[in-house]
Amino acid sequence: xxxxAAVGGLFLSFACLFADDAVEATLARDxxxxxxxxxxxxxxxxxxxxxxxxxxxxxEWRTRAKEHPGVSGDYLKRLAKHxxxxxxxxxxxxxxxxxxxxxxxxxxxxxxxxxELRRLDAIDTxxxxxxxxxxxxxxxxxxxEKLKSLLEQAFDESLRQQLYEIDKLEAEISQLxxxxxxxxxxxxxxxxxxxxxxxxxxxxx
Numbered sequence: 001x002x003x004x005a006a007v008g009g010l011f012l013s014f015a016c017l018f019a020d021d022a023v024e025a026t027l028a029r030d031x032x033x034x035x036x037x038x039x040x041x042x043x044x045x046x047x048x049x050x051x052x053x054x055x056x057x058x059x060e061w062r063t064r065a066k067e068h069p070g071v072s073g074d075y076l077k078r079l080a081k082h083x084x085x086x087x088x089x090x091x092x093x094x095x096x097x098x099x100x101x102x103x104x105x106x107x108x109x110x111x112x113x114x115x116e117l118r119r120l121d122a123i124d125t126x127x128x129x130x131x132x133x134x135x136x137x138x139x140x141x142x143x144x145e146k147l148k149s150l151l152e153q154a155f156d157e158s159l160r161q162q163l164y165e166i167d168k169l170e171a172e173i174s175q176l177x178x179x180x181x182x183x184x185x186x187x188x189x190x191x192x193x194x195x196x197x198x199x200x201x202x203x204x205x
Contacts, residue, residue, distance in 0.1 A: 027061075034073070041080060041083075053108065107154065110147065113150065117140065120143070
């Protein structure tokens with residue numbers, strides 16, 4: 001029996017090893033496909049960013065690579081697009097970038113708190129003493145109040161971000177209108193210059 005158990009344990013160890021290798025191969029494939037799709041993206045820099053600010057998202061990617069290897073790359077692409085948006089902001093507006101980083105931390109808190117609340121809610125109360133269940137209920141109540149507060153903060157921040165984007169678009173539209181107005185004022189000169197280039201003559205009909 002001991003020999004059978006030992007052999008069974010050995011096979012289980014090999015199975016786990018092969019499973020880990022398969023997951024690592026999927027992760028490597030996803031990263032390679034991402035680098036090919038976004039050649040200007042620094043994939044390792046992106047990984048370090050998420051490892052610092054949203055490690056739970058990287059863990060979700062790894063879970064998907066294990067359970068759904070065919071589509072885990074799509075999840076990584078979504079992370080990459082979000083990271084690129086943050087990088088674009090970092091290069092143009094550091095003050096806004098700092099606010100976006102705070103929002104990243106806030107979103108992580110929301111995800112982790114939601115996960116903890118689901119865990120507490122799923123506990124079989126039949127396995128708890130009265131004191132333990134009372135503590136669970138207290139933690140649930142406090143956690144739900146905290147989650148509500150965090151969601152309110154996140155909602156207000158998302159509105160602020162939308163207003164920020166609108167202000168940027170309005171500024172860009174204003175610049176475009178100014179360019180159009182200048183072209184209108186220089187209409188005759190622009191047409192005469194283009195005519196000279198095409199016809200090789202100064203005088204227009």
